[in-house]
Amino acid sequence: MNTEVKIAGVSFKNPVMTASGTFGSGVEYSEFVDLDKLGAVVTKGVANVPWPGNPTPRVAEVYGGMLNAIGLQNPGIDVFMERDIPFLKKYDTKIIVNVCGKTVEDYVEVVERLGEEPAVAMLEINVSCPNVKEGAIAFGQRVDALSSITAQIKKHARQPIIMKLSPNVTDIAEMAKAAEAAGADALSLINTITGMKIDIHRRKFAIANKTGGMSGPAIKPIAVRMVYQAAQAVKIPIIGMGGIATGEDAVEFLLAGASAVSVGAMNFVNPYATVEVLEGIRSYMEKYHVENVTDLIGAVEG
Amino acid sequence: MRQKQTAVVISQREIAPDIYDMWLETALAREAGPGQFLGIYPKDKSTLLPRPISICEINEQIGALRLVYRVAGAGTREFCGYEAGDSVSILGVLGNGFPLEQGMGKKVFLMGGGIGVPPILELAKRLEGDKQIILGYRDQKLFLKDDLKQNGRVYVATEDGTVGTRGNVMDAIRENGLEAEVIFACGPMPMLRAIKAYAAKKGIPAYISLEEHMACGVGACLGCVVKTKEIDGHSHVHNARICTEGPVFEAAEVEI
Numbered sequence: 001m002n003t004e005v006k007i008a009g010v011s012f013k014n015p016v017m018t019a020s021g022t023f024g025s026g027v028e029y030s031e032f033v034d035l036d037k038l039g040a041v042v043t044k045g046v047a048n049v050p051w052p053g054n055p056t057p058r059v060a061e062v063y064g065g066m067l068n069a070i071g072l073q074n075p076g077i078d079v080f081m082e083r084d085i086p087f088l089k090k091y092d093t094k095i096i097v098n099v100c101g102k103t104v105e106d107y108v109e110v111v112e113r114l115g116e117e118p119a120v121a122m123l124e125i126n127v128s129c130p131n132v133k134e135g136a137i138a139f140g141q142r143v144d145a146l147s148s149i150t151a152q153i154k155k156h157a158r159q160p161i162i163m164k165l166s167p168n169v170t171d172i173a174e175m176a177k178a179a180e181a182a183g184a185d186a187l188s189l190i191n192t193i194t195g196m197k198i199d200i201h202r203r204k205f206a207i208a209n210k211t212g213g214m215s216g217p218a219i220k221p222i223a224v225r226m227v228y229q230a231a232q233a234v235k236i237p238i239i240g241m242g243g244i245a246t247g248e249d250a251v252e253f254l255l256a257g258a259s260a261v262s263v264g265a266m267n268f269v270n271p272y273a274t275v276e277v278l279e280g281i282r283s284y285m286e287k288y289h290v291e292n293v294t295d296l297i298g299a300v301e302g
Numbered sequence: 303m304r305q306k307q308t309a310v311v312i313s314q315r316e317i318a319p320d321i322y323d324m325w326l327e328t329a330l331a332r333e334a335g336p337g338q339f340l341g342i343y344p345k346d347k348s349t350l351l352p353r354p355i356s357i358c359e360i361n362e363q364i365g366a367l368r369l370v371y372r373v374a375g376a377g378t379r380e381f382c383g384y385e386a387g388d389s390v391s392i393l394g395v396l397g398n399g400f401p402l403e404q405g406m407g408k409k410v411f412l413m414g415g416g417i418g419v420p421p422i423l424e425l426a427k428r429l430e431g432d433k434q435i436i437l438g439y440r441d442q443k444l445f446l447k448d449d450l451k452q453n454g455r456v457y458v459a460t461e462d463g464t465v466g467t468r469g470n471v472m473d474a475i476r477e478n479g480l481e482a483e484v485i486f487a488c489g490p491m492p493m494l495r496a497i498k499a500y501a502a503k504k505g506i507p508a509y510i511s512l513e514e515h516m517a518c519g520v521g522a523c524l525g526c527v528v529k530t531k532e533i534d535g536h537s538h539v540h541n542a543r544i545c546t547e548g549p550v551f552e553a554a555e556v557e558i
Contacts, residue, residue: 053539
């Protein structure tokens, strides 16, 4: 059984990754799972300088999922390079660094710093966080803005770039095509869906930021649909995510056209979710006599 | 090492309106300390996240943990229906716990307010010193007071004045003319703010246990932060993680 996948020339021992922001830089969950077993660790977003994030409450549970508005709290690229990269380098897994910024210059600064580190396999560019006022989603909701930032980052990036797309758009295929045309090497989707929860007893927003990004099993059908639409529109590989809890969920994304998958909010529910998803993919392959996991990519019929 | 495990309910009973007292059999009991907490997972898949619940009492001999919690929503509503023999998924042991060594041999206040009373019990059992236990409740429906009486001198305040001092735990300190060299406390934010101010005025340390909405419970999601005076060790932005660097902080170190 062969679980290896290739994305933009980078080879991964299996298609299971961690969704940015749900796994830190791997330290916390390394107590629960052997990081060597993962295809890649995708880190929490890192900016050029430390970001304090949003006021609390930052998280709230909703039916079958959760809302978050962390606001990309992160220690900045200096601490990240000194502390987090050396930690991840100890493991036999690929490192994908999620990059965030308020301006194009912020992104480029981080991308250039990461270019000095050959252990970083790919860069995931966060143009889809719904919880910060400047940058992020502002670049990911308009075709012209997405094209422009993709092209500018591509010019400075040493590693292949993955543009992480927002589901909070009218036409995901159009956004996927724009990123591809501007030079993206791969796409990842979906980021969280903007939502809101109101505590009716206190008549207050459940989250201090008022809105938050929804994740968890409840959003999975939306994510599968968008991965399918994006995969139909572009030739570059797609990393699919959104509510993946089991191997069966992951296979659904692969069949829809994803070349790899990320486990996100379900890490919070089950700290062993990543390895269990991988085991579930293997069981599926065994059951249906699938020799190569790549045979599943886009293999939905009809 | 933190892990997700299956525990078995030993017993459960309601000890005050909507306040439940549940003993769980779990190997994690041997690793637990006062002030730490567990994440308890509801079985209903529409409620996904682990509920952070503080450890009230630890029985290392039989490997059991006592949780005393208030029914506050769908998750805890489910928990209160569990009966002896039921299994429950738990994540633990989480958080730093109270720094016992800071109170050993000293004259201490152990202060609990409302659903902040439970973690004070195991602390009171383990701490050796001159223990003045000050408990705040809404009304005469007290809980855990008798357990705590076996571990120190207990003073009670009730908001409606039906038992002890009328008012809050600070009123009880004043009314009884109490003094301490160090404070340990858990309770609602207004109470913790008052304790922080009191400790600063008296020039004594106060170790307060904070609460915040959490998702992962293990320090990955950065959902449950508190503003800190100094740069925090994780994100370097004056935002410490309550689940990991806390829930117990020295009051002077946090901005609440």
